[in-house]
Amino acid sequence: MLTINHLSKTYKGNKPAVSDLSLEIKAGDIYGFIGHNGAGKTTTIKAIVGIIDFEEGEILIDGKSIRTDAKDCKSMLAYIPDNPDLYEHLTGIQYLNFIGDIFQVGKEVREQRIKEYADEFEITSNLGDLISSYSHGMKQKLAIISALLHQPKLLILDEPFVGLDPKAALTLKNRMRQMCDQGCAIFFSTHVLDVAEKLCNKIAIIKNGTLVYDGVMEELTKDNSLEEVFMEVVSHA
Amino acid sequence: MLKDLKILLKVQLLRIFGINDILHSHDKKKKSTAILMAFCFLVVGATLAMYVGMVAYSLQMIGMTKLIPSYMLAITSVVILLFTIFKTNGMLFGANDYELLSALPILPKTIVASRFLTMYVNNLAFSALTMIPSAFVYVTFVKVSLWFYVMLILSVFLIPLIPMTIAAMIGAIITAVASRMKHKNLISIVFTMSATLGIMALSFGSGNLKANDYANLSLVLTKQLQKMYPLTSIYSKAMIENNGLSFLIFAVLSIGIFYLFVRLTAWKYVEINSALKAHMTKSNYQFTQLSTKSPLKALYEKERKRFFSSSVYVLNAGIGYIMMLAMGIAILVMGAKRLETMLNIPGFENVIASISPLIIASMVCINSTTSSSISLEGKQWDILLSLPIAPKTIFDSKILVNLTLSIPSAVLTSLMFAFALPFKGMELIWLFVTPMVYCLFSAVAGLSINLKLPKLKWDNEVDVIKQSAATFIFIVVGMISVAIPIAGFFLLRVVSANWIFAATTIFVGGITLLLYYHNMKLDLRKIA
Numbered sequence: 001m002l003t004i005n006h007l008s009k010t011y012k013g014n015k016p017a018v019s020d021l022s023l024e025i026k027a028g029d030i031y032g033f034i035g036h037n038g039a040g041k042t043t044t045i046k047a048i049v050g051i052i053d054f055e056e057g058e059i060l061i062d063g064k065s066i067r068t069d070a071k072d073c074k075s076m077l078a079y080i081p082d083n084p085d086l087y088e089h090l091t092g093i094q095y096l097n098f099i100g101d102i103f104q105v106g107k108e109v110r111e112q113r114i115k116e117y118a119d120e121f122e123i124t125s126n127l128g129d130l131i132s133s134y135s136h137g138m139k140q141k142l143a144i145i146s147a148l149l150h151q152p153k154l155l156i157l158d159e160p161f162v163g164l165d166p167k168a169a170l171t172l173k174n175r176m177r178q179m180c181d182q183g184c185a186i187f188f189s190t191h192v193l194d195v196a197e198k199l200c201n202k203i204a205i206i207k208n209g210t211l212v213y214d215g216v217m218e219e220l221t222k223d224n225s226l227e228e229v230f231m232e233v234v235s236h237a
Numbered sequence: 238m239l240k241d242l243k244i245l246l247k248v249q250l251l252r253i254f255g256i257n258d259i260l261h262s263h264d265k266k267k268k269s270t271a272i273l274m275a276f277c278f279l280v281v282g283a284t285l286a287m288y289v290g291m292v293a294y295s296l297q298m299i300g301m302t303k304l305i306p307s308y309m310l311a312i313t314s315v316v317i318l319l320f321t322i323f324k325t326n327g328m329l330f331g332a333n334d335y336e337l338l339s340a341l342p343i344l345p346k347t348i349v350a351s352r353f354l355t356m357y358v359n360n361l362a363f364s365a366l367t368m369i370p371s372a373f374v375y376v377t378f379v380k381v382s383l384w385f386y387v388m389l390i391l392s393v394f395l396i397p398l399i400p401m402t403i404a405a406m407i408g409a410i411i412t413a414v415a416s417r418m419k420h421k422n423l424i425s426i427v428f429t430m431s432a433t434l435g436i437m438a439l440s441f442g443s444g445n446l447k448a449n450d451y452a453n454l455s456l457v458l459t460k461q462l463q464k465m466y467p468l469t470s471i472y473s474k475a476m477i478e479n480n481g482l483s484f485l486i487f488a489v490l491s492i493g494i495f496y497l498f499v500r501l502t503a504w505k506y507v508e509i510n511s512a513l514k515a516h517m518t519k520s521n522y523q524f525t526q527l528s529t530k531s532p533l534k535a536l537y538e539k540e541r542k543r544f545f546s547s548s549v550y551v552l553n554a555g556i557g558y559i560m561m562l563a564m565g566i567a568i569l570v571m572g573a574k575r576l577e578t579m580l581n582i583p584g585f586e587n588v589i590a591s592i593s594p595l596i597i598a599s600m601v602c603i604n605s606t607t608s609s610s611i612s613l614e615g616k617q618w619d620i621l622l623s624l625p626i627a628p629k630t631i632f633d634s635k636i637l638v639n640l641t642l643s644i645p646s647a648v649l650t651s652l653m654f655a656f657a658l659p660f661k662g663m664e665l666i667w668l669f670v671t672p673m674v675y676c677l678f679s680a681v682a683g684l685s686i687n688l689k690l691p692k693l694k695w696d697n698e699v700d701v702i703k704q705s706a707a708t709f710i711f712i713v714v715g716m717i718s719v720a721i722p723i724a725g726f727f728l729l730r731v732v733s734a735n736w737i738f739a740a741t742t743i744f745v746g747g748i749t750l751l752l753y754y755h756n757m758k759l760d761l762r763k764i765a
Contacts, residue, residue, distance in 0.1 A: 012265070051622040053762040074625035081623075085616035087539060089546035097527050101535030102624050111527055128522030 001027045001154050001185035002048065007057035009043055017043040018209045021057070025185045025202075027153070030176060032200035032217070033189040034230060040209040041189040042082060045158050048187070049079040061154055075103065078147035082158040082189075084139035088132035092123065092142050095131060096149065103150035110149065117145040120171055136163040144172060148179075155179060157188035161195060173199055197226040207234050238350075241343050245351035250358065252696065270690050274706040277713055282362070286370040293374035302378050304459060307473035309371040310396060311466040315436070317360050318400035322433055323556070325408025327549040327699035328356050329502070334696050335510050346503030353405060353499065359704075360397035368393050381479075388475060388484050398491040399468065402498045407432050409502055409509070415548075416512035425548040430559060532626055536634035543613065544606055544638055549698045550613070557603030558646035564600065565653035573658060590658045594671035594738050595723050597650050601643055601675045602715025605683030608708050610635040611764070612692040612701035622761055629757050632684055639680035647672040667738035674742045678749045679715060685752045686711045691764055718745060 002025040009018045018040040025031045035041050046052045048059055050066045050073065059066045061073040086095055093114070100110040118124040121141040131139060140163045147155065155176070161169050176186055176199065190196050196203060197217065203226070204214040213220065213233050220229055251257045258267040293305045301308075329352050338348055372389050375381075411432065415424040462469045468487060475484035530538065544550055567576055568589070577585035589596060614621060621631055651669045654660075660668055690707040692700070702708065722741040726734060 046619070049623045051619050051762065053760065071625045071627060074623060077623075079623040081619055083616070086620070087543070087617055089542050090539065093522065093527075094542075098535050098539055099624075100527070101530045102532050102626060104529075104532070107527060107529050110529070111524070114527075115524060124524075125520045125522050126518070129518045129520060133518045 001025055001029075001062055002187060003058075003060040004044070004048070005058045005060075007044065007047060007054055007059065009040075009047055009052065009054040016209050018047070018054070018206075021206070021209075021211050023204055023211070023214060025154075025187050027183045027185050028180055029185050029187075029202050030180050030200045031185070031187045032196035032203045033187060033206065034191070034193065034196060034203065034226075035189075035206035036234065039206045041206060042158055043209075044206070045079075045156055045187075045189060049077060049156055050074055075150075076152060077154040077156060078150065078152035080140075080143050080147050080155075080157045080160050082162065084136070084143040084163075086131050086139055086143060088130065091130055092127040092134070095142060096127070096146055099146040099149055105150050113149055113151075114145065117148055120175075121145060121168055137165055137168065140164055141168055144175075148175065151179075151184075153184055155184055155186045155188075157186070159190060160188055161190065161192055169195075193226045193230060197221060205230060205233050238344060238347050241347045242351050242354070245338075245343070245347065246354055249351060249355045252700070270706050273690075274709065277706075277710055281709075281713060282366050285363075285366045289367050290370040290374055293371040297374060297378050302375065303473075303477050304462070305371050305375045306476040307459070307462050307469035309367050310392075310472045311462045311469050313364055313367045313396055314400040314466045314468075317363060317397050318404045319433060319436060321356060321360065321401050321404035322408050322429055322436075323549070323552045324356055324699055324703060325405050325412065327697055327702075328352055329405060329409065330412050330506075330510055330513055339507065339510075344503070345506040346499055349502045349506055350499050353401070353495070356405075357397055357401060360401060361394065364396045365393045368396065384479055384481070385476065391484075391488065392472070392476075395488055395491040398495045402494045405502070406498055412513065413505065413509050416509055421513070422546060422548045422551075426551045429548065429552055433556075434559075434563060533630050533634055533637075536626070536630060537637050540610070540634050540638045541641070547698055547702075549702055550606070550609075553702045554604045554606040554609065555642060557600050558642050560603070561597060561600035561646050561650045564596075565650035568657045569653040590660075591734055592723060592726055593651075593654050593658065593660075594667045595719055595726070595741070597647055597654070597668075597672040598675035599716070599719040599723075600650070601647055601672055601679050602719055603712070605679045605711055605715075606639045606642065607635050607680050607683035608687050608711035609701045609705060610638075610684065611687040612695065612705055612707060613698070615693055615695060615701075618693050628759060628761050631761075632756055635684055636680040639683065640676060643676040643679060644673060647676050663735045667735060667742065671738050671742045674746045674749070675718075678718065678745045681749045681752045681756070682714060682718075683707075683711050685756055686714065688756060688759060688764055 002023070004021060004023040007018055007021040008016060010016045021040075021044060023031075033041055033044070043052065047054045048061075048066065050070050053067075061076055064073050066073045087098070090098065096114050097110070100114075105113070114127075115124070118127060121144065123138060123141050123145070126134065126138060131142065134142065140160075144160070147157075160172060164172065173195070176188075180186055200217050202215065203217050203220060205212050217226075220226070224232075259271045289309070293309070296302065296305050296308060329349065368389065376385070408429070411425055411428040415421045415428065418424050459473075468490070471483045471487050471490075474480045475487055544554070573586040573589050611618075648669065651672055655665060655668055687707040690705070690710065692705045692707070695701050722737055725732075725737050725741075729737070
């Protein structure tokens with residue numbers, strides 16, 4: 001579903017943010033992406049979803065290049081950023097409807113999904129209020145609902161559990177598993193290693209823009225916890 | 238307090254003038270934008286200084302040299318007053334860093350003073366550019382003492398204080414009242430617009446010059462200037478008669494009013510800001526039927542709501558259209574001849590009848606919602622980039638919002654002109670076509686400039702709506718696009734006005750098309 005081949009990205013005047021990174025995420029995978037602050041996680045994610053350009057390599061979504069077929073690629077994916085900076089001048093329902101319009105989700109399906117997800121994340125009563133009045137967690141819930149609205153084939157999440165209350169975090173985890181069972185591919189960055197360990201079937205570790213490990217979670221954490229392995233890998237890589 | 242004030246002022250000035258970008262950014266584009274901005278400031282500053290010098294020289298030519306200082310004081314003060322009202326809401330209140338600063342051990346009066354002084358630095362440049370060139374003309378024809386120069390330098394620093402304080406007071410009262418109401422933005426927009434139009438009517442429409450008044454024009458103008466800005470008499474006495482006491486009164490009044498305002502605003506600062514940050518939440522949403530739209534219409538709706546959700550955006554990017562309509566109504570109701578008398582502009586009726594299409598076009602080019610529409614996406618820019626939408630759809634939605642405002646305003650104004658003035662044949666066609674083409678140009682050029690000079694990281698809407706390189710360059714480009722054909726009209730007397738309008742319309746239309754198709758080729762990932 002998502003293929004990253006030799007991705008390299010350098011910001012103007014700085015050292016490389018990502019160097020020669022290659023990954024393969026298949027349908028049904030929940031792929032965790034971990035690394036220190038500034039390791040290159042968000043840069044990689046933003047390149048995947050077409051927010052930033054990159055110098056070298058290619059990113060393919062279901063065989064299509066994000067560079068040349070950006071619109072088709074974006075139709076298949078959903079992205080939840082690390083900071084839910086949504087359109088504060090809209091109400092929650094207006095924002096969801098806006099996303100529904102952009103992805104051309106049919107009226108009935110849209111209404112049914114918004115009801116289902118909003119009830120699940122306990123945000124229904126707030127949908128008529130302006131997003132500017134929402135707390136961080138509520139904005140995060142709204143961003144999650146908007147990402148689920150068109151049932152993407154590929155879900156990209158940057159630190160999705162930050163700001164969520166325990167119940168919403170559990171709901172999201174269940175949703176992710178359910179989507180994965182239905183053939184969706186999920187790629188997400190996190191600093192919460194416990195969550196990654198329990199949720200992901202595959203893991204990638206990035207350090208200073210370079211991928212230092214990628215593979216099956218079970219193999220990596222056979223004898224030690226992910227936290228111990230992570231510390232070991234990043235200190236010796 | 239002074240130490241904190243210095244620190245806050247430094248941080249705000251570093252942000253506003255992009256000094257840190259020049260000093261610490263590795264991005265060459267940011268540096269070249271800053272240099273371009275500085276160059277534009279220099280060009281506009283030099284043009285303004287020349288214009289002021291010419292106005293002062295004209296006063297000298299008609300024997301009113303002694304009126305120069307008070308005339309310049311009145312004009313400078315009224316312009317500063319009008320421009321500051323629009324900024325107050327964004328600069329003094331409701332800035333994004335309010336919560337950050339409120340949690341720090343800084344007194345509210347220090348925060349208020351720092352914000353006020355940030356606006357003051359901007360106005361200081363304007364004050365210098367009007368007072369110094371006009372004084373240069375004045376001293377060429379009048380012998381002055383050394384004391385005149387001392388007072389002149391001091392007055393450059395003092396002049397912005399009172400108009401800014403009055404503007405900030407009006408803005409603060411409007412904000413305080415609006416912050417307690419449900420529709421804060423709407424109330425703020427209506428009150429600010431009314432206050433602005435009121436000040437303009439009081440300042441510029443205060444004279445009813447009769448034919449026999451021309452014989453004693455100097456006295457009439459002096460009276461008018463006093464009515465326009467009452468402090469002119471004290472200032473005039475200080476500068477012309479070398480009266481130190483008058484200058485002292487002027488200085489004490491300027492500083493005293495400013496100080497009083499800072500104390501008063503600081504007293505209610507937290508309360509006003511808290512009310513502004515508070516949101517009406519009902520938390521009782523019940524599902525109703527949703528309507529579906531095309532991506533373009535959805536983006537258009539989002540963009541339209543963005544425009545009307547911000548009083549700063551409406552007031553600054555929509556003022557040209559309001560002024561245009563006000564001008565149309567004035568021409569229709571009062572007639573050009575009466576306006577000529579009221580405004581004291583000899584030949585106003587002839588000029589307005591001859592170049593109406595370009596006058597309306599100039600109002601269209603005063604502002605554009607598109608010149609800050611990309612920058613205003615700010616942190617939400619990533620949402621647009623991650624969605625499956627072609628850049629053309631995004632651009633079209635922004636252009637359409639601008640056209641929704643500009644085209645009806647331009648057509649209505651043209652209609653009012655058509656009823657009020659005697660147009661015939663092709664003149665009537667250009668009266669409608671030329672402003673409409675300028676509406677398209679204004680929307681597309683504004684967008685192109687903002688795409689070239691985006692500023693997606695900002696703390697305060699005023700930074701991008703009023704003070705960004707894109708907005709500034711758009712105004713310069715817009716003014717040049719109208720000034721050239723107007724100059725052509727006056728210089729090429731042998732060429733019919735219709736030919737000038739036709740050539741201008743075709744040329745501006747062509748440029749608009751070129752820019753529109755150029756924008757379509759842009760890679761949005763590379764613009765930020």
